Amino acid sequence: MTYTVIAKCEENGCLGIAIATYSIAVGGYCPFFLRNRAVLSTQAFANPALGPLAIEALSNGRSPTQTILELSASDPNFDYRQVGIMDQDGIVGMHTGAECRNWAGHEIIKGAAIFGNVLASHKTIEAMVKTFEKSKDIEFGKRLILTLEAGRNAGGQASSDGLHLPERSAVLSIQTADIVQDIDLRVDFHNDAVTELRRVYEGYSPYIEYYMRRARDPENTPAQDAWVKEKLNDDDIQF
Numbered sequence: 151m152t153y154t155v156i157a158k159c160e161e162n163g164c165l166g167i168a169i170a171t172y173s174i175a176v177g178g179y180c181p182f183f184l185r186n187r188a189v190l191s192t193q194a195f196a197n198p199a200l201g202p203l204a205i206e207a208l209s210n211g212r213s214p215t216q217t218i219l220e221l222s223a224s225d226p227n228f229d230y231r232q233v234g235i236m237d238q239d240g241i242v243g244m245h246t247g248a249e250c251r252n253w254a255g256h257e258i259i260k261g262a263a264i265f266g267n268v269l270a271s272h273k274t275i276e277a278m279v280k281t282f283e284k285s286k287d288i289e290f291g292k293r294l295i296l297t298l299e300a301g302r303n304a305g306g307q308a309s310s311d312g313l314h315l316p317e318r319s320a321v322l323s324i325q326t327a328d329i330v331q332d333i334d335l336r337v338d339f340h341n342d343a344v345t346e347l348r349r350v351y352e353g354y355s356p357y358i359e360y361y362m363r364r365a366r367d368p369e370n371t372p373a374q375d376a377w378v379k380e381k382l383n384d385d386d387i388q389f
Contacts, residue, residue: 153266177321214243270305
């Protein structure tokens with residue numbers, strides 16, 4: 151009961167992931183990064199132990215597809231899992247197990263892999279693909295959030311009786327060449343997690359400049375509240 155986009159930014163080459171789900175605290179057990187090498191999500195009947203195994207395989211030079219095969223060999227319940235991996239070259243390895251609950255599937259496109267399970271229909275993925283492809287000129291973090299919103303608006307997740315399942319947790323994580331510019335934002339338990347993730351992202355973004363300055367030039371960095379008063383207007387400050 152999860153839908154996900156993993157992607158590579160066309161402008162600067164950084165890797166990112168955005169996930170929305172009915173489950174709680176998805177950011178703690180589905181997304182994984184191998185810094186400057188790969189991004190992945192392990193989901194469906196999620197087994198977080200697959201994440202470190204994938205990172206180890208990728209660290210040892212395995213391709214995304216080879217890594218999927220190693221995970222399959224290590225997990226007797228792999229038919230219940232959904233795993234997507236993208237490396238720094240944009241190469242994707244993808245697995246949607248035969249036992250994943252319907253609707254489940256994935257699409258691999260230029261610069262991204264989009265996948266999900268327990269969805270209302272294939273239209274969730276189709277809408278995400280369409281939005282990602284037409285938003286290439288939009289800032290990367292916002293592009294990933296827009297892709298999640300498109301999936302939600304196209305039906306998102308559905309229960310066994312066909313009713314919409316609310317998105318109760320969501321995550322947006324982007325790793326860059328400069329660690330102080332990384333973004334790792336999570337909504338762990340909310341009745342409209344995708345909307346809340348957008349609010350958190352829009353509130354956080356203006357502060358990236360300050361957090362970079364604080365890391366690199368602490369001697370000349372003002373107190374955060376003083377910087378806020380100087381740099382941001384009331385519309386930029388969200389709590």
